Amino acid sequence: MSTVAFIGLGVMGYPMAGYLAKAGHDVRVYNRTSATAERWLGEHSGSQHATPSEAAKGASIVFACVGNDDDVRAVTCGEDGAFHSMDSGSLFVDHTTASAKVARELHAKAAESGIGFLDAPVSGGQAGAENGQLTVMVGGDESHYATAEPVIAHYAKSCRRLGESGAGQLAKMVNQICIAGLVQGLAEGLHFAEQAGLDGAAVVDVIGKGAAQSWQMVNRYQTMLDREFDHGFAVDWMRKDLSICLDEARRNGASLPVAAAVDQFYAEVQAMGGGRWDTSSLIARLSASGTGGN
Numbered sequence: 001m002s003t004v005a006f007i008g009l010g011v012m013g014y015p016m017a018g019y020l021a022k023a024g025h026d027v028r029v030y031n032r033t034s035a036t037a038e039r040w041l042g043e044h045s046g047s048q049h050a051t052p053s054e055a056a057k058g059a060s061i062v063f064a065c066v067g068n069d070d071d072v073r074a075v076t077c078g079e080d081g082a083f084h085s086m087d088s089g090s091l092f093v094d095h096t097t098a099s100a101k102v103a104r105e106l107h108a109k110a111a112e113s114g115i116g117f118l119d120a121p122v123s124g125g126q127a128g129a130e131n132g133q134l135t136v137m138v139g140g141d142e143s144h145y146a147t148a149e150p151v152i153a154h155y156a157k158s159c160r161r162l163g164e165s166g167a168g169q170l171a172k173m174v175n176q177i178c179i180a181g182l183v184q185g186l187a188e189g190l191h192f193a194e195q196a197g198l199d200g201a202a203v204v205d206v207i208g209k210g211a212a213q214s215w216q217m218v219n220r221y222q223t224m225l226d227r228e229f230d231h232g233f234a235v236d237w238m239r240k241d242l243s244i245c246l247d248e249a250r251r252n253g254a255s256l257p258v259a260a261a262v263d264q265f266y267a268e269v270q271a272m273g274g275g276r277w278d279t280s281s282l283i284a285r286l287s288a289s290g291t292g293g294n
Helices: 013-022 034-043 052-056 069-077 100-112 125-130 142-152 167-195 200-207 215-225 235-252 257-271 279-286
Strands: 003-007 026-030 061-064 091-094 116-119 134-139 156-163
Touching: 003 013, 003 052, 013 026, 013 034, 013 061, 013 125, 026 034, 026 052, 052 061, 061 069, 061 142, 069 091, 069 100, 091 100, 091 142, 100 116, 100 167, 116 142, 116 167, 125 134, 134 142, 134 167, 142 156, 156 167, 167 200, 167 215, 167 235, 167 257, 167 279, 200 215, 215 279, 235 257, 235 279, 257 279
Parallel strands: 003 026, 003 061, 061 091, 091 116, 134 156
Antiparallel strands: 116 134
16 A cells, blocks of 8 residues: 545546545545545545645655646646656556647656656546446556556556557547447437337337447436436536547547537537536437436
């Protein structure tokens, strides 16, 4: 067991840091809203710190799960960033879904101070984080991965290094591209079933045992039929992720017509007031009855 830090106690980071504490690590936490950190300390052992730099001081591994590229830069290289206090030989593991560009940038910046850096975005959503069942995609040096993997295993069911710095973020982009198409296909299928006068749940019970089956179908079809979108991964977050995918595609020449279309469909959901709805709310834009947020 070792001293670790966790920066960012949002819906993902909060339970992830909790699993580290339950495993016996000495966890030093920082969160922009101090009340959240105080609540976390009411449930877990550890210590709260006023800045990322203070939290990272003396930690062998510093984990972070924040919002976007600018947030990652701020908690690493900003005025009170973790890189300023981390010891040579320590390791920074970034679980934020961000760009491959910022991952490579910070990997190089960390190396200047003898610090390791892994980009390690996660998949599995809030439920996966709370149940310790996340999937983690990692980019970075093999030796750094070997150090981090047994610790990440406390809150992950699957963790794999996919290449050098930036590879984890690129793999997460593949994940989001695939999900976007699946959710749109499911939304259209359920909408079609409703318009055809079919029992949507009965249809899914049948086709869900065949080639159409997917995680999205199993876990989201009923809430989509019920127009309940107050759970899971928010539309605002998905649009952030898809913007990263589309930007990278422009850079590497990949063609993403479906992802680009679904991104615009999510823009329509935002215009309906559904920015904080779950991503399954794509069905809401297909019918006048889709009111969401129940």
